[in-house]
Amino acid sequence: MPHVAAARYGKDNVRVCKVHRDPSTNTQTVTEMTVCCLLEGDISTSYTRADNSVVVATDSIKNTIYILAKQHPVTPPELFASTVASHFIERYAHIHAAHVRVVTHRWTRMNIDGKPHPHSFLRDGEEKRTVEAVARRDAGISVASSIQGLTVLKSTGSAFHGFVRDEFTTLPETWDRILSTDVDATWKWSTFANLKAVQASVPKFDKAWESARDITLKLFAEDDSASVQATMYKMCEQILAAVPDVDSVVYSLPNKHYFELDLSWHKGLKNTGKDAEVYVPQSSPNGLIKCEVSRS
Numbered sequence: 001m002p003h004v005a006a007a008r009y010g011k012d013n014v015r016v017c018k019v020h021r022d023p024s025t026n027t028q029t030v031t032e033m034t035v036c037c038l039l040e041g042d043i044s045t046s047y048t049r050a051d052n053s054v055v056v057a058t059d060s061i062k063n064t065i066y067i068l069a070k071q072h073p074v075t076p077p078e079l080f081a082s083t084v085a086s087h088f089i090e091r092y093a094h095i096h097a098a099h100v101r102v103v104t105h106r107w108t109r110m111n112i113d114g115k116p117h118p119h120s121f122l123r124d125g126e127e128k129r130t131v132e133a134v135a136r137r138d139a140g141i142s143v144a145s146s147i148q149g150l151t152v153l154k155s156t157g158s159a160f161h162g163f164v165r166d167e168f169t170t171l172p173e174t175w176d177r178i179l180s181t182d183v184d185a186t187w188k189w190s191t192f193a194n195l196k197a198v199q200a201s202v203p204k205f206d207k208a209w210e211s212a213r214d215i216t217l218k219l220f221a222e223d224d225s226a227s228v229q230a231t232m233y234k235m236c237e238q239i240l241a242a243v244p245d246v247d248s249v250v251y252s253l254p255n256k257h258y259f260e261l262d263l264s265w266h267k268g269l270k271n272t273g274k275d276a277e278v279y280v281p282q283s284s285p286n287g288l289i290k291c292e293v294s295r296s
């Protein structure tokens with residue numbers, strides 16, 4: 001007999017913007033998010049027997065996200081994702097797990113005439129701060145925080161040599177190359193017992209994001225990189241050292257190639273090796289290097 005081996009459903013791409021107004025300073029702050037909320041539980045009859053009595057409509061899931069955004073803080077995103085996830089397992093006895101993903105978009109306060117503007121913001125890049133919270137009945141809340149889409153490039157300080165050379169190899173060894181990637185870094189928190197435990201950790205979440213971002217950028221810039229693999233491992237090690245409540249760190253880094261270009265066909269122009277100035281950015285294919293580093 002076929003059976004439902006796994007199922008979850010909910011609303012994706014729920015766009016929410018919350019304005020916080022501080023009358024004491026006449027300053028406003030904007031938080032814009034895209035939320036996905038998927039539920040699991042005793043719902044298989046909705047698939048096998050058209051039994052909608054077990055279905056919390058995805059429209060109601062969307063409404064709930066807006067109501068919780070009105071009634072509760074939406075920052076840090078770790079707290080809001082956990083608030084939404086806990087709501088669903090507490091409100092509905094037959095829902096056993098809620099998976100909530102919150103993507104926060106950048107709205108950075110404008111500086112006008114050298115002063116932070118009270119209510120105007122700019123999108124200074126497509127980098128996202130992303131959080132995934134999973135609340136499971138009697139198993140606490142697991143939270144993973146991420147930086148995604150942080151695009152970086154260094155024009156020297158990166159090498160790649162000593163790799164396998166055989167009849168499939170054409171790549172020359174290099175001691176100096178352009179290195180570029182879109183950072184996707186995730187740090188996984190030790191499981192929280194409940195929403196109260198997440199609330200107690202609120203001061204740690206922004207600090208961890210800042211540490212992870214600073215470590216990523218500083219190591220990217222300063223490491224005399226032997227490879228993407230070696231540099232990303234150092235990033236993981238340093239984040240584990242900086243954030244004690246994190247169990248493991250995951251990186252996924254595309255290696256966005258910039259190829260040297262031989263222009264010697266034109267009047268003997270020198271444009272390779274130490275003479276390289278004009279490069280050809282490649283859109284595809286790209287390397288993709290991943291790792292997860294845990295505490296031993």
Ligand SMILES: O=c1[nH]c(=O)c2[nH]c(=O)[nH]c2[nH]1
Nearest residue numbers: 160171226227228229255287
């Ligand atoms: O840092 C790198 N790691 C690789 O595994 C690899 N493979 C490749 O072709 N170039 C690179 N660069």
